[in-house]
Amino acid sequence: MSRERTYSWEDPKVFVDAAAGLAGLDFLNRIGSGELPLVPAGATTNILPVAVGDGWAEFEMQPEEWHYNPIGSVHGGMIAGLADSALGCAVHTKLPAGAGYTSLDLNIKFTRAANLDSGLLRCRAEVVTIGRRTATAEAKVLDDRGRVVAHAIATCLLFS
Structure with a gap:
């Protein structure tokens, strides 16, 4: 039986403009408070921010059928996306206004399958190290x- 899903998202330029003048923690708190809308990737995947603080971030994802791979569990890429969102935002909380980052690598180990019976998946990431050029988080x-x-664990390249 065919199923259908529709959703909408905001123009990404809203985030680019806001991020340029805000420290990372302030920027992420504005998303969390609703002052800035949900980012397009979150609207698409249903990977949602829960809370952020200095050096940490939490995201969640409710498994849905449209997250599934062909063998009946949540696709590993969806779980990696959940982890990557939390890891990158944990690093972002430590950055001053005008600074940015991009992922250099993401290493993930899957320990059990996730499916509809898993309930809400929650990911908490914390910065492990932050230097002038790179940061790591787990x-x-x-x-x-x-x-x-x-x-x-992820490594992020920092830039300004």
Whole structure:
């Protein structure tokens, strides 16, 4: 049986303009408060910010059928996207206005399958190191019973 999904998103220029003049934590808090809209990637994947603080970020994703791979579980790329969102935003919280970042690498280890029965998946990431040119962060993705679905580490290139 065919299923359908529709959604909308905001013009990404809204975020580019806002990010240029705000420190990372201030920028992310404006998204969290609704002062800035949900980012297009979040609208597409349903990977949503929960909370951010100095050096950490939490995101969540409710598994849906449209997240599934051909063998009936959440596609690993969706879980990697959840982890990458939290990892990058954890680093972003440490950056001053005018500074940016991009992922250099993402290393993820999957420890169990996720599906509709997993309940809400939550990922908390924390900055491990931050220097002049690079930062690292680590994260765990947990199901609603507190079981580790995946753990990840990322390195980000910092620039201004």
